[in-house]
Amino acid sequence: MKRFVGLFVGMLALVALAACGSKPQGPKIVIENAWGRPSPKVATAGAFYMTIRNEGTEDDALIGADSDACGTIELHESYMKEGGAMGMRPVPGGKIVIPAGETVELKMGGLHIMCIDKQVDFQPGTKVKLILHFEKSGDIPIEVEIRNPMN
Amino acid sequence: MLRNRHFWFGFIGTLLLVGLGWWAWDRFRPYAFHGTVLQSNEPAPDFTLMSANGPVSLSDFRGKIVLLYFGYTFCPDVCPTTLTELKRAMEVLGDDADQVQVIMVSVDPERDTPEKVQEYVEYFWPTFLGVTGTPDQIAEVATQYGIYYEKREVPGATGYLMDHTATVTVVDKDGYIKLIFPFGTPGEDIAADLKYLIDH
Ligand SMILES: [Cu+2]
Numbered sequence: 001m002k003r004f005v006g007l008f009v010g011m012l013a014l015v016a017l018a019a020c021g022s023k024p025q026g027p028k029i030v031i032e033n034a035w036g037r038p039s040p041k042v043a044t045a046g047a048f049y050m051t052i053r054n055e056g057t058e059d060d061a062l063i064g065a066d067s068d069a070c071g072t073i074e075l076h077e078s079y080m081k082e083g084g085a086m087g088m089r090p091v092p093g094g095k096i097v098i099p100a101g102e103t104v105e106l107k108m109g110g111l112h113i114m115c116i117d118k119q120v121d122f123q124p125g126t127k128v129k130l131i132l133h134f135e136k137s138g139d140i141p142i143e144v145e146i147r148n149p150m151n
Numbered sequence: 152m153l154r155n156r157h158f159w160f161g162f163i164g165t166l167l168l169v170g171l172g173w174w175a176w177d178r179f180r181p182y183a184f185h186g187t188v189l190q191s192n193e194p195a196p197d198f199t200l201m202s203a204n205g206p207v208s209l210s211d212f213r214g215k216i217v218l219l220y221f222g223y224t225f226c227p228d229v230c231p232t233t234l235t236e237l238k239r240a241m242e243v244l245g246d247d248a249d250q251v252q253v254i255m256v257s258v259d260p261e262r263d264t265p266e267k268v269q270e271y272v273e274y275f276w277p278t279f280l281g282v283t284g285t286p287d288q289i290a291e292v293a294t295q296y297g298i299y300y301e302k303r304e305v306p307g308a309t310g311y312l313m314d315h316t317a318t319v320t321v322v323d324k325d326g327y328i329k330l331i332f333p334f335g336t337p338g339e340d341i342a343a344d345l346k347y348l349i350d351h
Contacts (some may be wrong), residue, residue: 036233040274042267045227045309056329074307078228085299086229087314090307108232109335115227116309149235 027100028136035142036115036129039109039122046122047076047112048130048144053104054098061095061135061136069128071117078109095135108149122146156173167341182347186321186330188321194326196295198283202257204270211311213253217322221298223313224257224271230255231335233317234275239338240345241276247349249278250324256292257283258300288300296320323348 003090034050055059065073075091086109096111098104105110113130126146131139163287185288199208209217218237222230235254241248255272258281263271268281283289293300300315321330329348332341 030296037227038274039227040270041232042270043224043227043274045225047227047231072307074309076228079336081314083299084300084318084333085314086307086317087303088226088228088312089303091307097321109229112228114309149232 005083026030026056026058027054027060027098027134027136028069029053029060029098029134029140030141031132031142034142035149036122036128036144036146037149038124038126038146039118040122041118044117046070046115046148047078047108048115048117049108050142050144051097051103053103054100057100058136059097059099060137061097062132063095063135064133065113065130067128067130069120069130070115070117071119074114074116075111076114077111098134103126112129124148182351184330184337184344184347186319186344187330188329188330192330195322195328196287196292197318198292198295200284200288200292201265202280202282203265206346207254207280209254210326212254213326214323214324215250215252215261216324216345218251218253218316219296219320219322220253220255220317221258221293221300221315222255222317223257223294223315224263224267225259225309226313229317231275231321234272234279235333236336236338236341237279237319238275240341241278243339243342243344244349245266249347250349252344253279255279256289257281258293258298259313260284260286261290321345321348 030053032051036046036048039046061100075096076088077091078086078088081087096104124147128144130144131141133139195209197210199206211295220233232296237253257268263283265283268283272279272281275321298316300313302311303314317334319327319332323329330344
């Protein structure tokens with residue numbers, strides 16, 4: 001009997017140790033709700049939006065993206081200038097930092113993934129394959145749904 | 152019993168008064184616009200710019216409410232956001248939408264032909280109108296309407312981008328500037344203001 005208890009305790013310890021060892025270190029990126037706005041053919045550029053969550057213990061950064069649907073992709077932000085005019089610029093430093101434990105929102109009128117020289121028609125229902133490049137997490141392939149913005 | 156009856160008369164009477172007061176206040180209080188109200192004594196400056204179907208003047212639309220927006224087709228974020236809200240406003244207005252004319256003036260005449268702007272705005276709503284002109288003409292109209300825009304070279308594939316005032320200017324049926332909607336005004340709010348202007 002005593003032996004069994006000993007074995008049991010030993011197993012518990014092992015499980016605890018294993019759990020400790022596999023405790024995730026580093027960033028853990030989760031992408032949600034990736035979408036793009038429908039646009040006419042004549043609009044040569046489009047924008048993708050999404051929610052990027054870092055569930056890990058270390059900061060990461062989105063540094064770029066690729067897609068067959070776009071000639072070029074840049075990370076942009078729209079911002080309000082002095083006097084209320086709206087401007088758009090490549091993100092400062094060329095990357096969007098996703099701090100550990102935080103969520104960054106790419107949304108209309110703010111941060112966006114800019115798709116320059118659209119290669120496909122951005123009709124509602126279209127799915128665009130996109131590979132996101134992260135500084136530490138590497139490449140994360142996702143699918144972007146072209147749909148109308150929800151209110 | 153008698154006292155009880157008095158109590159109920161008083162109670163119901165008070166309720167009725169409060170209800171009546173509320174109704175009167177709601178009915179007769181001045182309408183509060185969502186947009187910024189402008190009182191101008193001068194009519195909105197007239198202009199003539201080029202559409203896909205020939206020259207178009209602001210004065211062509213006297214009798215309608217005109218919404219002026221300055222943007223450009225390469226703009227993938229700010230302009231579609233505003234045009235989507237304007238589309239929403241048209242949807243909410245329903246039958247009244249035909250009393251409203253949305254005109255987008257391109258601030259990027261270098262890249263935007265009249266046909267291009269038209270195709271762009273039509274994608275949002277079939278009656279939206281797109282116009283452009285020579286750089287000088289655009290500059291003149293923009294100045295008249297207090298619209299700032301600036302071409303900015305950017306590193307990367309875009310070549311250049313346009314920074315621009317992203318407000319919507321409302322010209323009423325008599326040709327006077329009435330309201331300014333800041334960037335991000337919801338379509339429902341725009342529709343409510345326009346509905347008031349249509350009915351009054
Ligand atoms: Cu952009």
